[in-house]
Amino acid sequence: MFHVPPPTRICGLFREDDEASIHTYLTSFCYLTLGRAEEKEGRLLPSCRWSHLDPYTIHDEMLLFLLEVLLLGALLLGLVYYFLLLPPRYPQNIPAIPFWVALIPFFKDVDQSDIFRQYIDKPLRTHGAVKIFFGAQWNILVHRPSYLVEIFKDEDLYEKSGNQKKIPHSVLAEFLGDNIISARGDVWKNYRSVIKPGLQRNFDGEIIESNAVSLCRLLRESQKRAGSGGGGVAVQDLLQRYSVSNFTEAVLGVFRSVLTAADSSQALDSADAPINLLQAAVKREIFKPIFMSFPFLDRLPLKSRLAARRTVGLFKNELKRALQASHHMPMEKTSPLSDQSDDKLGQRMLDARASGMWDEKQLLDNLTVSFVAGQENPQLLMISSLYLLAKHPEAQEALRQEILSKDAKSSADLAKEDMPYLTSLIYECLRLFPPIGQLINRKAAETALLGGDVVIPKGIYVGYHCYSTNRCPIAWGPTADKFDPGRWGSSSEVIQQNYRRRRVRGEWISFHGGKRACLGEKFAMLEMRTTLIQLVREFSFALDPMWVDRKTPVLPASSLTELSVPHNLRTRGYASKLIDKHDWRRPLRSSFKCTRSESMPIHPMESNYVQEPHVDPNATPTFEKRQSNAKKAAP
Structure with missing residues (x-):
């Protein structure tokens, strides 16, 4: 077995228009690789020099082996991506959160709220639901309150299915097992x-x-x-x-x-x-x-x-x-x-x-x-x-x-x-x-149409994002992200009425x-x-x-x-x-x-040194001495 000459050196042996010479050269090279080449049979040109045809080395074989491994690895990665990481076709009218978003905390020290705001919040609120990768599979994550009312109401269609069935071999499934939250x-x-x-x-x-x-x-x-x-x-x-x-x-x-x-x-x-x-x-x-x-x-x-x-x-x-x-x-x-x-x-x-x-x-x-x-x-x-x-x-x-x-x-x-x-x-x-903040423990028993427009394929897991739904600006207004206890009312009767109404509508979950x-x-x-x-x-x-x-x-x-x-x-x-x-x-x-x-x-x-912070929320907390007031009533 001989080393194939580089293309530039091959071209230098013949005229560009000498097709017969090129054909003869390739034929002779085939004979040489079979160990049966002779100069008269190959009819080599006088100007041809074969001194550069060196036998294969171990280094060449290693390169070929590595190339085969890389090709095989690329094929396996492609199959893994196609069958595991590629988002499902349905539902077609909601976006998919890239699978690598779930891995960001593994590679980078980043706050969960930052990940949510940057990658999940906008598509989730805009479309009411997204496809999200979790537990080695794609799931449907719901935000829209009307969708949640539907899911909570139809227990037979969106049936409970916990980690003991979703990922039965995991440590998490072994920890929680089959329990009242996930059973049906x-x-x-x-x-x-x-x-x-x-x-x-x-x-x-x-x-x-x-x-x-x-x-x-x-x-x-x-x-x-x-x-x-x-x-x-x-x-x-x-x-x-x-x-x-x-x-x-x-x-x-x-x-x-x-x-x-x-x-x-x-x-x-x-x-x-x-x-x-x-x-x-x-x-x-x-x-x-x-x-x-x-x-x-x-x-x-x-x-x-x-x-x-x-x-x-x-x-x-x-x-x-x-x-x-x-x-x-x-x-x-x-x-x-x-x-x-x-x-x-x-x-x-x-x-x-x-x-x-x-x-x-x-x-x-x-x-x-x-x-x-x-x-x-x-x-x-x-x-x-x-x-x-x-x-x-x-x-x-x-x-x-x-x-x-x-x-x-x-x-x-x-x-x-x-x-x-x-x-x-x-x-x-x-x-x-x-x-x-997020719970994915329901599975579609049959193909369903959520909200009249989102196709839920049979067998796919469905969950909801409590953090997002509880802050829905459509339900809670422009101050949805603000802390305001007064939004519930000033009397116990009004507060309980608002509480029950919000729960029934799926706006507080x-x-x-x-x-x-x-x-x-x-x-x-x-x-x-x-x-x-x-x-x-x-x-x-x-x-x-x-x-x-x-x-x-x-x-x-x-x-x-x-x-x-x-x-x-x-x-x-x-x-x-x-x-x-x-x-x-x-x-x-x-x-x-x-x-x-x-x-x-x-x-x-x-009683001599008791720390009491100033109440100005914009100031750096400082502390001062004060005397105790022994007349205050004890609980």
Whole structure:
């Protein structure tokens, strides 16, 4: 085998018009490649020189092999793009968000709100729906309220289908499993018969008030540690522990001593409690953009994903252990579950398992999703509420005056009073920052025509963007993006009328809609009312001027890889030096400054230097000394 001469050298051997000579040359070259060429047979021209025909080298073979690999890779990429990344043909009258938008957070530290405004907001509002890539497939994401009313109303056509069916091999599906939120038909009715009575009963507000008092104590201690210079206090970790205590104690009926570490008597004080450590570890692993967009990667035996699955298992088992330890559940029980059984949700779940109504997986899955929804969503609402109150000191002061006008009562009692401004403020916080900004968990059972003009192919997943719909300018006017509690009305009657009308029209979907609306709304509202009453009555809030205003938390880079999970979860009082060292519990840098309010008595040891920010929203917060007013009434 000989090397083919470059074209320029070939042309130099012949005249451009000598076609016969060129034909003879090529024929001779073919003979040479077969090893049978002779000069007389090839009738080579005298001027031809073959000294440049060198045998193939290993380098040439390597280049050819690499070329073949590149061509094969390009072919595979083309097939992947065509079958996976290329947007579907239908619906034809709505745009598609580029698939790489979902991967931006993986390659660049960017705020979620910036991504939404730049790539999603305009096409979503203009067309009412878009095609969006999520979970390794294309979905329909809906914005228009009239479309949502249609989806919520027709449960059989737009049927629930959760991650356990959409991406059954993923860590996320293993975490949440088959549960009341994603199930449908008889399975959903089975779950609802157990869970609904436990979530819609009358809750003990004193439990929440007791935890709120402890939360305020921890905030004061954090403020002291921040120093007298007015250092900010990161509230996210404290609010997580607070919401965990509220849900586990008030809803599940778990004793606080079961969740705490050995050196703590209060669940809120126990930052090293296994449930807190495991929950933080699970959050850190599940919501990574690359695995959310391409969940098939969870099939690979990656060390990090295997560790994530183990953490998920430990978390679910810890929840069950705490539940059983609190309720002392007998091993056998044959009586069926009824509405007259223990109204605590945790006991009802254990009863369903013991009676054979649920199997072990159904117990763990529904316990997990109930905990996540009942703890995380209120926590997110608390953070967004404090954020808005800190940005709008006039609203903070108006709420404080409404609280003080009810005289000195406990927070639990005040939460049951007629407080229209508090109610409208919570609704407005939920409107601007719904805890679940986007939800895609429905599938078209048949080809449908949404709104009379959007063709929904059979089998495609359909979801909605709560953040966008709640800010629809057609429904809410030109001030849709503005914080304005007054838009709901000034009396409780008017506020509730507006609230019901907005929900029926699909213009406010923070608690979703239809017969699959949130079952925990009653508890969430009680928890928020009690929490805000206690916090606003005792503190004033301002954003730390050193904090960058963004919606996506900034995590320490070191904490992403070095977070460890204890192996023996039954052991209490274990060290957590690694976690404390990297301060993983502070996802935002000192976001709030919490200071005592004028309406609360000051402890004698704190009376000399109490930090009180000026209320000018445009000025940098400053602090000054003031003397305590011991005559103010205590709650």
